Amino acid sequence: MKKSKLNLAAGVSIILLFVITFYPFFLLIFGSLKNKMQLVNNPWFLTFPLHFENYSIAFGQIVRPIFNSFVVTFIGIGITLVASALAAFVIAQLELPGKKIVYYYIISLLMVPGFVILIPQFLVVRDMHLYDTYLGQVFPPAANNIAMGVLLMTTFFKGLSKSIMESAKVEGCSNMQMFARIVLPLSKPIIATVSITTGLNFWNNYMWPLIITTSKNVSPVIVAVTRLKANIKLGEGPLFAAYVIASIPILLLFAVASEQFVEGITAGAVKG
Amino acid sequence: MKAISNNGKQGKIGILKSINKYKVQIFCVLPAILIITIFKYYPFVTSVYQSFFNWNGANVKIFEGLGNYKDLLKDKMFHDAIFNILKVCVATILINLTFPFIAAELVSNIKNQKIQKFFKLGFIIPMVVPFMVVILLWKWILAGDYGIFNMLLQGIGLGGFTKPWLGTESTSLGAIIFINFPWIAGLPFLLYLAGRQNISEALYEAASLEGAGTFQKIIHIDIPLLSSHRKLVITYMLIQAFQMFDQPSVLTGGGPGTATLTPALYIYQRAFNYNQFGYSSSIGVALFILVMVITFLNQRIMKESDVMD
Numbered sequence: 001m002k003k004s005k006l007n008l009a010a011g012v013s014i015i016l017l018f019v020i021t022f023y024p025f026f027l028l029i030f031g032s033l034k035n036k037m038q039l040v041n042n043p044w045f046l047t048f049p050l051h052f053e054n055y056s057i058a059f060g061q062i063v064r065p066i067f068n069s070f071v072v073t074f075i076g077i078g079i080t081l082v083a084s085a086l087a088a089f090v091i092a093q094l095e096l097p098g099k100k101i102v103y104y105y106i107i108s109l110l111m112v113p114g115f116v117i118l119i120p121q122f123l124v125v126r127d128m129h130l131y132d133t134y135l136g137q138v139f140p141p142a143a144n145n146i147a148m149g150v151l152l153m154t155t156f157f158k159g160l161s162k163s164i165m166e167s168a169k170v171e172g173c174s175n176m177q178m179f180a181r182i183v184l185p186l187s188k189p190i191i192a193t194v195s196i197t198t199g200l201n202f203w204n205n206y207m208w209p210l211i212i213t214t215s216k217n218v219s220p221v222i223v224a225v226t227r228l229k230a231n232i233k234l235g236e237g238p239l240f241a242a243y244v245i246a247s248i249p250i251l252l253l254f255a256v257a258s259e260q261f262v263e264g265i266t267a268g269a270v271k272g
Numbered sequence: 273m274k275a276i277s278n279n280g281k282q283g284k285i286g287i288l289k290s291i292n293k294y295k296v297q298i299f300c301v302l303p304a305i306l307i308i309t310i311f312k313y314y315p316f317v318t319s320v321y322q323s324f325f326n327w328n329g330a331n332v333k334i335f336e337g338l339g340n341y342k343d344l345l346k347d348k349m350f351h352d353a354i355f356n357i358l359k360v361c362v363a364t365i366l367i368n369l370t371f372p373f374i375a376a377e378l379v380s381n382i383k384n385q386k387i388q389k390f391f392k393l394g395f396i397i398p399m400v401v402p403f404m405v406v407i408l409l410w411k412w413i414l415a416g417d418y419g420i421f422n423m424l425l426q427g428i429g430l431g432g433f434t435k436p437w438l439g440t441e442s443t444s445l446g447a448i449i450f451i452n453f454p455w456i457a458g459l460p461f462l463l464y465l466a467g468r469q470n471i472s473e474a475l476y477e478a479a480s481l482e483g484a485g486t487f488q489k490i491i492h493i494d495i496p497l498l499s500s501h502r503k504l505v506i507t508y509m510l511i512q513a514f515q516m517f518d519q520p521s522v523l524t525g526g527g528p529g530t531a532t533l534t535p536a537l538y539i540y541q542r543a544f545n546y547n548q549f550g551y552s553s554s555i556g557v558a559l560f561i562l563v564m565v566i567t568f569l570n571q572r573i574m575k576e577s578d579v580m581d
Contacts, residue, residue, distance in 0.1 A: 006486060014378040014391060020454050021398060027420065028409050043420055079307075087304035096297040097290070106304055109312045113515050113563055115536035116556040119543050120315035120322065123329070143311040146304050175296050204402045206518050207536070211544065222404045226522050236412065243405045254400040262396060266462055 032058075032244050036235025051237055058241035064216055065224035066245070069203055072137045072220055076202040077195050079142045084149030084194065085187075089179050091150070092157035093165060106150045114144065115207070122211055136212045137220070141205055145198040152267055156190040157183060192257065196264040203250060221246045319553045327550035329543070340554035350555065352530035353538045354562075356445060357514060360534070363449045364513040368460045368505050373498075375456040376464035377490055392465065398457035404518060410451040411523055414438050441528045448519045448532055460505040467501040468494060503574050510570060514563060535559050 031039055033050040041047075090096055091103045121140045130136030160183065168178050184191070206222050213219035225246050230236045254261050291298065323341070326334045344350055375395065382388040398406075413420045416436030425434050437447040452458075471493065479489050517536035520526050526533035526541065535555065543552035 010378055010381060014375070014382070017375055017378070017454055017456060018391065018394060021395065021456055024409055024413060025398065025401065027413075028405075031412075040418060043418075043423070079303075083303040083307060086300040090297045090300045094297050094300075096294050096301070099297075099301075102301050102305065106308055109308060109316075111564075111567070112312070112316060112560065113511065115515055115517060115539055116560045116563070117312070117315040117319050118536075118539055119549055119552050119556060120319040121311060122543075123318070123549075124311065124315055139307065140311045143308050146307060150304060204404065206404055207521075207540075210521075211540070222402060225404060225408060243408055247401045247405050250400050250402060251397075254397070258393070258396075261400070262462060265399065265459060266466065 028240050028243060032237060032240035034235070034237050036233070036237070039235050039237060054234070054237040054241040055245070057234070057238040058245055061228060061238070062221055062224050062242050062245060065219060065221040066249075068134070068218055069220040069222070070249075071134055072209075073199050073202040075134060076138045076142055076145065077198050079138060080145040080149050080198045081191065081195060083142075084146045084153055085184070085191070086179075087146075088150050088153035088157050089183055092154045093160075093178075093183070094175060103150070103154065107147050109143070110147050110151070118207075118211065125212055130212075132213050132215055132218055134218055137205075137209050137218070138202075141202060141208055145194075145201055149194045149198065152194055153187070153190055156187060160186055189260070189263075192260040193264045193267050196253065196257065196260055197267065199253070200250065200264070319556050322550055323554035323557045325550040328547040329549040330547075333550075336550070340551050341558065343551065344554055344558055349530050349533060349538060350535075353533045353535045356530070356532065357516065357534050359445060360449060360516055361510055361513045364509050365506055367449075367455050368458070368509045369502065371455045372458060372461035372505075373464050375454075376461055376468055377494065380465060380468045381486065395457050395461055399459075404522070406452060407519055407522055411438070414447050414450075438523050439528060441531045444524055444528060444531045448523065451519065459508065463501045463505055464498060467498045471497055499577070503577075507570060507574075510566070514566070 027043060030046045031043060032054055033052065034043075034047060034054075035051050038047045038051075087102070087106065091099050096102070125131060125136045125140065128136075130139070164182060165178060168182055173181070203220075204222060205220070206226075209220050209223050213223065216224070225242055228239050228242055230239050324335060324337060324339075326332070326336045326339065379388060379391045379395070382391065414437040416422070416439060419437070421437065422434040425431060435443065437443050437450075475493055476489055479493060484492065515536055516534045517540070520532040520534055520537050521540070524532045526537050539552050539555050539559075542548045542555065
């Protein structure tokens, strides 16, 4: 009797927590389909007619920023993967005097909180004439992601079987062939993890692009949505539609690779 | 003399030889080292240098020595920002030690595998929504007129309590912390859940044989065994909380007054709204030292609690 009461209480609590967690997101989706009056009269539930035109209005406003976010995210992932995989390969598998120092040089900057060096970073990028460009948005955050990538990939590469590497060497495989033909194919899981974490970091970044961009031609969607204003005639519906659109790419990525996603979210915290 | 120069020559040749020998390796680590040096170490060093100047980022640059740091000690806004962020840190830690832990316990105690998986996945999905979207959504929820939260209060007969939560000095910081209530969808939930699932079933069975109920199992098995996960949560959330920028920047601009000003936002405002780049750098350096002290203390406390365990 007591046990079933406890189970009931637990069940009710978890459902309640779940509803409170999700309801705001439903309000957002409902709101994105409403006109001004519907939103004021009843924000709580879906009301008809559904105003899908909110989405086309919103899309027109943020299509360029979304494109920009994709460009920055893809360049960011590319640079991060190449730089960290190559460095981690050397540190984990090859011979290089002082490679321990190289390793600690790369990862120890993870201790420095980003905003502490915000101003000098801005000046460096400005002096390189990268202000208000795609590359200017990519580099400083890429440095962080490379540090994390080297940390995660070095651990992974060290775990790869030594005997495969040695037999490859005996067969006359060069270092770069070993990297391309043996290490990379065996490292798909860690490459996926680093790509997803890096991609998330770039897509969601707000502070750095806020500082380093001004024009609509390059600034990303996360900055753009904060600048949208509710239209007097149409209300907040198109605004909410824009928020939903800005979330879709990552939600899609999650739908495709949820396991690597969870791995990616946790790996950074656990290893760092 | 001759011998020395010979040695020098040989040294040089030796270096060139080893560069040649390791050229593939050097080529491979170079991109990472270059990017990190240019965009991290170099700015870090220059920020210390710049903090000794009265500098507007362009034409005015006057050496001030420790002048900026002296001003910082007297700067009330800076003190408010530090005080605010300490409040945020304490609140964040308390929140993340309780709510996600309770949720993880509830989810792992679900017997039906399918239902358990549903809740697990369900609490992960909100993590995937960009944080900025969550912030903007809550801006609407907490707004003054037509704010959902105020409408809710009116609906349940608490209309007297309605206020612009983000725009009122006494509630604005609390409102920012309240964002994402009940604070479950996040990394701590995942970590607790993973930790809970690593605990051997045999332990629970043994406890059941001894007559332990669910609460006793949680208190005597889960809480002690999850201590390393708790430490990870505290360390990680502390770092996150200390850097808070997005919420006050978008929702309140640090106001009303300095009620929601955070160190990161203050650095930004000093540099980009007032063109005080030197002063702004000194804030960064001071905060770096503060972060190092907090990290060190945190690690000490963690170590000591390890010994106690």
